[in-house]
Amino acid sequence: MPDYDHLILPYSSGDANKDEGLLVEDIIARSQQPIPDPDEWLLGVDHGGVVLTTFDAVLGWARKRSLWPMMFGLACCAFEMMAAAGNRWDISRFGMEIFRPSPRQADMMIIAGTLTWKMAPAVRRLYDQMAEPKWVLAMGACACSGGTFSESYSVVPGINRILPVDVYVPGCPPRPEGLYHGLMELHEKIQKQGYLKDNVHLPRLD
């Protein structure tokens, strides 16, 4: 009879898995409370002076009209995001046709789908790698609150446990129109935010 043992490929070491396990346990222990939403713009803080106000208006217009999203899909909601990027709904009307494959070139993160605790350190790391100013949009019930899986042993109950969220788009999944509504809300938020947008400082992830 033939022998099939030579077909088995070599495997990675177990240490990498132990490190990953420690990282996941650590992020679970640290993420028991939600991070407050960055909503200081609601107060409509006036940065003073005609010059700065005009400058803010121009800067806000420039920022909101070329938001580059980070290419990111975690579960079923990602398909609605892809549909939104496709030719029928055409996301490029909003100046954001380029889904960046690298966090270094992105301004905004659309978390589309169910975030599991095992994935959470990777998402946090990508968020940390994005340059300021940066915004986060939670798409779908899963990203907003954990959705159907909020009581689950492995799902993050709302991505505001690990990231500060600017806009929540509910729905399971939200239609592309819903996503666009969220994006336009985000545009409005960016316009109202002064150039002195407070950076969010999260504790280091080691």
Place this chain on the structure above:
Amino acid sequence: MKVLAGLDIEAKIQAEIPESVVESDQESILIDSRAIPGVMRFLKDTPEFDFNYLNNLTAVDYLQYFEVIYNLTSMNNKQTLMVKSHLSGRENLEIPSITHLWQGADVQEREIFDLLGIRFIGHPNLKRIALWEGFEGHPLRQDFL
């Protein structure tokens, strides 16, 4: 695609590997867990069966026992077979691995180990796959939580 009945092939398997078949019916054949590697190799390498593809490998917790299920397909003979095996008890569940026969079993055995806590003896890389190292318990068990 023809579905082989366990009843029809029971005698052939018994003749090759004695005391391996526990029970058989129209849909499936129940094999003693210790005889799994021998029976699987027989089913794979005999030209009459020639099951060269493992569609699916899964397990179910029935509280009294765990059932490991193998779905086999022969691409050449256009036939399928469902092989089952029972493991009793809740702790120290062990069954021989079949990764040396179908490499596709590798990931699926790891999944069963992760979610149901069944150890596959002889698996080259038996560690958690969906959950992280350090997670307590096996979530697909009926008594989890």
